Amino acid sequence: MAVLTVFPIEGIGEITPGTDLAAAIGDAIDSSPGELMDGDVLAVTHKIVSKAEGRIVELENDGPDSHRHLVEQEAKSIIRRRDSLVIAETRHGFVCANAGVDRSNAGPARAILLPIDPDRSANRIRLRLAERFGVVIAVIVTDTFGRAWRRGLTDVAIGVAGMAAIDDLRGQTDDFGKVLEVTEVATADEIAAAADLVIGKASRNPVAVLRGVAWTPATTGVAPLIRPPGEDLFR
Amino acid sequence: MAVLTVFPIEGIGEITPGTDLAAAIGDAIDSSPGELMDGDVLAVTHKIVSKAEGRIVELENDGPDSHRHLVEQEAKSIIRRRDSLVIAETRHGFVCANAGVDRSNAGPARAILLPIDPDRSANRIRLRLAERFGVVIAVIVTDTFGRAWRRGLTDVAIGVAGMAAIDDLRGQTDDFGKVLEVTEVATADEIAAAADLVIGKASRNPVAVLRGVAWTPATTGVAPLIRPPGEDLFR
Numbered sequence: 387m388a389v390l391t392v393f394p395i396e397g398i399g400e401i402t403p404g405t406d407l408a409a410a411i412g413d414a415i416d417s418s419p420g421e422l423m424d425g426d427v428l429a430v431t432h433k434i435v436s437k438a439e440g441r442i443v444e445l446e447n448d449g450p451d452s453h454r455h456l457v458e459q460e461a462k463s464i465i466r467r468r469d470s471l472v473i474a475e476t477r478h479g480f481v482c483a484n485a486g487v488d489r490s491n492a493g494p495a496r497a498i499l500l501p502i503d504p505d506r507s508a509n510r511i512r513l514r515l516a517e518r519f520g521v522v523i524a525v526i527v528t529d530t531f532g533r534a535w536r537r538g539l540t541d542v543a544i545g546v547a548g549m550a551a552i553d554d555l556r557g558q559t560d561d562f563g564k565v566l567e568v569t570e571v572a573t574a575d576e577i578a579a580a581a582d583l584v585i586g587k588a589s590r591n592p593v594a595v596l597r598g599v600a601w602t603p604a605t606t607g608v609a610p611l612i613r614p615p616g617e618d619l620f621r
Numbered sequence: 622m623a624v625l626t627v628f629p630i631e632g633i634g635e636i637t638p639g640t641d642l643a644a645a646i647g648d649a650i651d652s653s654p655g656e657l658m659d660g661d662v663l664a665v666t667h668k669i670v671s672k673a674e675g676r677i678v679e680l681e682n683d684g685p686d687s688h689r690h691l692v693e694q695e696a697k698s699i700i701r702r703r704d705s706l707v708i709a710e711t712r713h714g715f716v717c718a719n720a721g722v723d724r725s726n727a728g729p730a731r732a733i734l735l736p737i738d739p740d741r742s743a744n745r746i747r748l749r750l751a752e753r754f755g756v757v758i759a760v761i762v763t764d765t766f767g768r769a770w771r772r773g774l775t776d777v778a779i780g781v782a783g784m785a786a787i788d789d790l791r792g793q794t795d796d797f798g799k800v801l802e803v804t805e806v807a808t809a810d811e812i813a814a815a816a817d818l819v820i821g822k823a824s825r826n827p828v829a830v831l832r833g834v835a836w837t838p839a840t841t842g843v844a845p846l847i848r849p850p851g852e853d854l855f856r
Contacts (some may be wrong), residue, residue, distance in 0.1 A: 388629060390815070390818050391625065392624070392626075392815070393624045394623060398687060403775075416649060424674060452811065468854060481770035500808045523778070533768060533807075534769040534848075534853070534855040535848050535853060535855070536846050536848055537787060537807070537847065537848045538845070541811070542804075549719060552772060571775075572768075573818070575661070576775050576814040577777070578817035579810070579811040582806070583808070583811050583834055583835075584623050596818075596822040603706060610773070612772065617701060620770070
C-alpha cells in the first residue's frame with residue numbers, strides 16, 4: 387500500500403543573509419529523531435531561501451507606496467490591478483500577487499523578494515544534502531499563490547530540483563482501457579500543497595519532508611509548470 | 622511533531638448507479654488493516670460519487686460533437702474557448718475545463734458529470750461513516766482542475782463536509798509579531814492535492830484517508846472556495 391508521510395524538520399532556527407542554508411537544514415535533520423531516506427522530497431518555503439540569499443529589501447517606510455514601488459520593480463509585467471491588489475508576472479514567469487514581494491516574516495519596514503533562480507537554490511540544497519546524508523532526494527522551493535477563480539491560497543512549487551515537476555500520464559489507461567484525458571499532473575505543486583498542511587503559515591518549521599511520493603527523476607526544474615504567455619487565455 | 626499520513630482505502634470495487642457508496646467505502650475500511658480515527662479526513666474522487674449517483678450520460682457516439690454538446694448543456698457560462706478546449710463555469714460556480722464533463726473512467730461513448738450537490742454527497746458519506754465507526758471525521762469530494770497560469774493539473778475540493786474549506790489566519794502573527802499578510806489558506810484544496818499524491822489518476826483507489834491535518838469544524842461546504850464573479854478579475 388502506498389503511504390505518504392509528511393513531517394516538518396524542526397529546529398532550523400533563524401536564517402539571515404549569508405546563512406549556509408543547506409548546512410542549517412542538515413544540522414536540523416541531524417538533531418531530529420528521523421533521518422533522510424532515499425526517495426524523500428524536501429519542501430522548503432522560499433522565505434528562508436530568500437533570506438539566506440540576501441533577497442531582503444529595506445523599505446523607506448511601512449506604508450503602501452514603498453511596497454507598491456517595489457512590486458513594480460520586481461514585476462516583468464502587470465497583469466491586473468484593483469485597489470491595492472496587483473497580479474503580476476515575475477521575471478521567472480510566475481503570475482502571482484505582488485510579483486512575489488512579501489512583507490510577512492521579514493521584520494518591520496522590510497520585504498522579502500523571490501530568489502533570483504529558485505531551481506538553482508533547490509538544486510544547491512539537494513546536492514549538499516545528498517552528499518552529506520548519502521541519499522537520493524528531490525527538493526522543491528515553495529511559495530503561496532492565489533488562484534484566478536478560487537478563493538484562498540495554496541502553496542505551489544517555484545523551484546524544483548531532481549524530479550519532474552509534471553508527470554505526464556499519456557499512454558496510461560483508465561479502468562476501461564481508455565486512454566486518460568487528464569494527462570499532466572502537477573506533482574511538484576501537489577507536493578507543495580501537502581507540505582503546507584504540516585508547515586503552516588505561522589509555523590517556525592519552514593521545511594517538510596515527504597516520504598512515499600512517486601516522483602520521476604529529472605533536471606527540468608520548474609519550467610514545465612510555467613504556462614507560456616502564448617498559451618495563456620487569461621492575461 | 623505534527624505528522625501527516627495519507628493512505629488509500631483499497632478494495633472499494635466497481636461503483637455503478639445505485640451503489641450505496643458510503644456502505645462500499647465502509648466495507649473497504651472494514652477489510653483494511655487500519656481503521657478510521659477521530660480527526661481523519663476522507664478524500665473521495667468525484668467519479669465514484671457521480672457514478673453512484675447516476676451522473677453518467679450515454680453519448681450518441683465517441684466523437685467530439687457529442688461531447689461538446691454535453692459540455693454546453695452542463696455549463697452555466699462559457700468563459701473561454703480555444704480549439705477543443707472549453708473553460709466554463711458550472712452551475713456550482715466552479716470554473717474548469719469542459720464544465721466538469723469527463724470521459725475517462727466512464728466506459729466507451731459515455732461521460733461522467735459532476736455530482737448535482739457535491740457538499741451534500743460529501744456530507745452523506747460523512748454522516749454514515751461517522752455513525753458506523755463512531756468517529757468525528759471530515760469528508761471532501763475532489764476533482765482535477767487546471768489553472769490559468771500554471772501547466773499541469775491538481776486535485777481540488779468540489780464538495781466539503783464537516784470542516785472549514787478555508788482557514789483564516791487573520792490575527793495570527795509571524796516570527797516578528799507582524800500580522801500575516803497571507804490570511805486565507807485553502808485547506809480543503811491542499812488536502813485534495815495531498816490525497817492525489819497517493820490516489821493517482823490511473824489508480825483503482827478512489828478514496829484516501831488523511832490523518833494529522835489540523836482542520837476546523839464547519840458546515841459551510843465548498844462555498845468559501847468559490848470566488849464570486851464580481852470579485853473575479855479574469856473572466
